[in-house]
Amino acid sequence: MKDIYFIINPKARNGHCLKIWGKIEAQLKTEQISYLAFFTEYPGHAKKLAHQIADNKNDNEKIIIAVGGDGTIHEVMNGVIKHKNITLGFIPGGSGNDFSRGFQIPSDPLEALEVLLRLMKQEPAFIDAGKMTLEDQSEHYFINNMGAGFDAIISYEVNQSQIKGWLNKLSLGRLVYVYFLLKKLFTYQTATIDLSIDGQKHIFEKTWFVTVSNQPYYGGGMKIAPEAEPDDGQLDITVVHQLARWKLLLVFISVFWGKHIHFKEVKTFKGRVVSIQSATSLYVHGDGEHIGYTPLNIEIQVKGLQVLTRRGRKVNLDLKERGANDHH
Numbered sequence: 089m090k091d092i093y094f095i096i097n098p099k100a101r102n103g104h105c106l107k108i109w110g111k112i113e114a115q116l117k118t119e120q121i122s123y124l125a126f127f128t129e130y131p132g133h134a135k136k137l138a139h140q141i142a143d144n145k146n147d148n149e150k151i152i153i154a155v156g157g158d159g160t161i162h163e164v165m166n167g168v169i170k171h172k173n174i175t176l177g178f179i180p181g182g183s184g185n186d187f188s189r190g191f192q193i194p195s196d197p198l199e200a201l202e203v204l205l206r207l208m209k210q211e212p213a214f215i216d217a218g219k220m221t222l223e224d225q226s227e228h229y230f231i232n233n234m235g236a237g238f239d240a241i242i243s244y245e246v247n248q249s250q251i252k253g254w255l256n257k258l259s260l261g262r263l264v265y266v267y268f269l270l271k272k273l274f275t276y277q278t279a280t281i282d283l284s285i286d287g288q289k290h291i292f293e294k295t296w297f298v299t300v301s302n303q304p305y306y307g308g309g310m311k312i313a314p315e316a317e318p319d320d321g322q323l324d325i326t327v328v329h330q331l332a333r334w335k336l337l338l339v340f341i342s343v344f345w346g347k348h349i350h351f352k353e354v355k356t357f358k359g360r361v362v363s364i365q366s367a368t369s370l371y372v373h374g375d376g377e378h379i380g381y382t383p384l385n386i387e388i389q390v391k392g393l394q395v396l397t398r399r400g401r402k403v404n405l406d407l408k409e410r411g412a413n414d415h416h
């Protein structure tokens with residue numbers, strides 16, 4: 089017997105997620121599926137709720153489905169990563185939804201529900217996660233990716249800003265990244281970074297950012313790590329350095345197709361243990377949420393999570409696959 093829990097962020101995509109939940113709820117009633125639903129009331133609440141659900145001792149297997157954006161699945165995952173009896177699912181209700189891209193969950197919420205209900209009847213997939221340890225020894229996990237530097241400061245400013253809400257209302261949420269990218273492009277100070285990957289040291293001068301990915305997509309559909317596989321026991325590292333300001337725009341455009349890796353200023357690696365250090369502290373994000381600052385260590389947690397995913401599966405569903413840039 090599997091118990092189904094939903095954790096819903098009613099504020100995701102500027103409140104639109106609540107309407108999405110309304111549709112999901114109606115469908116669950118029609119199909120007479122029993123479940124428990126919890127709404128998040130503040131940042132950090134999804135993690136707490138997920139932890140409480142996981143901690144609640146009974147012998148049933150538990151499935152927790154996050155309904156929201158990548159920030160919501162990030163929190164839910166951080167709440168359960170140390171528990172073994174939990175399977176995670178995701179219904180996209182945010183503005184970015186990179187988890188659903190990477191794990192091949194349909195963008196339409198009702199289609200996503202249908203897929204998840206079918207996947208629940210099979211064995212869940214075991215996937216890797218990334219564990220970040222900051223200087224104060226605090227631990228944070230990521231399911232999609234992390235980044236340090238330019239991308240992290242942009243995601244920090246985007247999450248702080250009111251403009252995201254306004255643009256979301258106009259269904260132009262993605263433009264907010266372009267706005268802050270252009271705003272920071274001419275003032276951002278690049279840094280020398282000491283990067284260690286599986287004990288091998290690299291020094292990168294004039295570095296814009298370093299990302300470490302578990303799956304290809306980030307920032308709302310950018311294919312930052314085209315080769316990343318969430319179950320291959322490896323993390324994919326991308327470094328952008330020594331790049332003229334104007335050329336960063338070209339890299340930014342090409343990243344939607346995963347073609348940025350052909351620029352000589354973009355370096356890619358694979359590894360299991362990574363450390364990032366620099367003379368000045370850089371902003372750090374995990375799955376697009378502000379985590380803190382460099383220095384930090386990152387370590388893969390091989391097959392540390394159980395998820396409902398179509399990735400790597402031959403599920404015979406007559407539902408269309410979503411593309412990298414398909415939003416609705």
Ligand SMILES: Nc1ncnc2c1ncn2[C@@H]1O[C@H](COP(=O)(O)OP(=O)(O)OP(=O)(O)O)[C@@H](O)[C@H]1O
Pocket residue numbers: 097098099100101102128129130131132133156157158159160161163181182183184185186376377
């Ligand atoms: N009730 C709430 N009120 C305010 N903020 C909340 C609430 N519940 C969750 N949050 C916070 O909302 C933030 C954004 O959530 P989420 O990422 O799910 O949606 P989004 O920003 O619309 O989507 P995306 O990250 O995909 O762009 C998270 O940092 C989360 O902690």
